[in-house]
Amino acid sequence: MPTWLLNALQTFQGSNPAQFFVPTILFGALLVIRRGWRGLVLSDETLRSVTVTLALTIGNGLIATIILFEVDLSVAPWSSIGLPHLSTQIWEGLPWPVGVLAAVLLIDFVDYWTHRLMHRSILWGVHAVHHTDPRLTWMSAFRVHFLERSIMAAGYFVGLGWIGFPLSYLIAAAVIAYLHNRYVHCNLGWNHGPAAKIIASPNWHRWHHSTLPAAYDKNFANVFSFLDLVFGTYYNPGPCETEVGLAEPSPGPIGLFLYPFKYWLRLARKRTPDLPFIGQKN
Numbered sequence: 001m002p003t004w005l006l007n008a009l010q011t012f013q014g015s016n017p018a019q020f021f022v023p024t025i026l027f028g029a030l031l032v033i034r035r036g037w038r039g040l041v042l043s044d045e046t047l048r049s050v051t052v053t054l055a056l057t058i059g060n061g062l063i064a065t066i067i068l069f070e071v072d073l074s075v076a077p078w079s080s081i082g083l084p085h086l087s088t089q090i091w092e093g094l095p096w097p098v099g100v101l102a103a104v105l106l107i108d109f110v111d112y113w114t115h116r117l118m119h120r121s122i123l124w125g126v127h128a129v130h131h132t133d134p135r136l137t138w139m140s141a142f143r144v145h146f147l148e149r150s151i152m153a154a155g156y157f158v159g160l161g162w163i164g165f166p167l168s169y170l171i172a173a174a175v176i177a178y179l180h181n182r183y184v185h186c187n188l189g190w191n192h193g194p195a196a197k198i199i200a201s202p203n204w205h206r207w208h209h210s211t212l213p214a215a216y217d218k219n220f221a222n223v224f225s226f227l228d229l230v231f232g233t234y235y236n237p238g239p240c241e242t243e244v245g246l247a248e249p250s251p252g253p254i255g256l257f258l259y260p261f262k263y264w265l266r267l268a269r270k271r272t273p274d275l276p277f278i279g280q281k282n
Contacts, residue, residue, distance in 0.1 A: 023182045027138040034188050046135040053133065053143040055253035060146045088164045096168070103165050103173035107156070108223045111177070112231070114155035115220040123151060125263030129256050134245035136209060138182040145260060180223045189239065196236055200225045204236045209244035 031040060042050065091099050118127035129145040165173075184205035191203040200221055208219040218235035221227040228234035251259065 023138055023179065026179070027182065027186050030183075030186065030188060034190075043135075046137065049133055049135040049250070050137060050139050052250070052253055052256070053139050056129075056144075056256050057142045059253060059257060060144070060149065063146045088166050090164065091166055091169065099166070099169045100172045100176070103169040104176050104223060106160060106163065106165075107173055107177050108221055108227060110155050110159035111152070111222045112220045112227045113159075114152055115222075116217075116231075116233070118148070118151065119217050119220070122264065122267065125260040125267075126151065128246065128263065129259050131209060132246055132248075132250045132256065132259070133209070134243070134250050136185050136187050136206060136244055138186045140185040141182045143256070145256065147260060177223055184222070191236070191239070196225060197229060197234070198224065198226050203240050206240040206244060207235050207237075210240055210242045211244065211247070212242045215240075215242075 028040060091102070094102070115127070118124060126145050126147045130140075130143050130148070133140045133143050180200070184200050184202050186202050188202045190201050192199055192201040195201075196204050200219070200223055204219055204225055207215045215235050218233050219225065219228055220233055225234065225236075
C-alpha cells in the first residue's frame with residue numbers, strides 16, 4: 001500500500017473534522033446529482049433531526065474520552081493474554097486490494113451478527129436510539145448511543161482480533177465501511193438493481209428503518225447485503241416509501257442518552273411484553 005494513501009486514510013480515520021467534511025461534500029454532491037440543488041434544502045423536521053443527532057454526537061465525543069471501550073484489532077492484545085491468533089504473514093502475500101476486500105467482508109460479517117444480536121436481545125434498548133430518527137440522512141449514521149459504540153468494539157475484538165490483518169488492510173477497510181454506512185442512510189432512493197442482492201443500497205437499508213411490520217428485523221448488513229440472503233434476513237420488495245423510525249416520538253439529545261436505561265427499567269417492571277423491536281411493535 002502506498003505510504004501516502006495509508007497516511008491519508010489514517011488522517012481521515014482519526015480526524016473528526018474530516019469525518020464530517022468528507023461525507024458532507026461527497027453525499028451533498030450525490031443529492032445534487034439525484035435531485036438538483038433543491039436536494040440540499042432541509043425541511044424543518046429534517047433540520048431538527050440533524051440537530052438532535054449532532055448534539056448526541058458531541059455528547060458521545062465527550063463521553064468517549066472517559067468511559068468508551070476502544071479496541072485494538074491487531075494481534076497484540078491476543079498475544080499478551082496467550083490466546084491463539086493468525087499471523088499477519090498469512091495476509092501479506094495477498095494483493096493489497098484483495099486483502100482490503102477480505103477485511104471489509106469480515107468486518108461486515110461481525111457487523112451483521114452484532115447488529116442482529118442488538119435487535120433480538122435486551123441490547124435493543126441501546127440500538128433503538130439509532131432507530132428513533134424519523135428522517136433518514138447520511139447524518140443518521142451518527143445517531144448511536146455511546147454504549148453501542150462499545151458493544152460494536154467488543155464485537156470487533158472477539159470477531160477480528162485473532163485474525164491478524166495488517167494495519168493497512170484494517171484502516172482502509174474501516175474507512176470503506178464508514179463511508180458506505182453513511183451512504184446507505186442517504187435519502188436517495190437508489191436500489192442498485194440486481195446488485196442490491198450483493199451490495200447494500202440506500203433503499204434496501206431504508207427497509208431496515210421502516211415502520212412496516214414485515215420489515216422488522218431485516219437487512220442487518222452494512223456493506224454486503226448478500227449476508228442477509230445467506231442468513232435469511234433479506235427484505236427488499238421494491239421502493240421503500242413507508243415512514244421510518246419508531247412508533248413513539250423521537251426524543252431530544254438527553255432523552256436519547258437516557259433511552260436504554262429507561263428501556264431496561266421498563267423491562268425490570270415488566271411493563272413491556274416483548275423484548276425484540278419493542279419500540280416499533282408498541
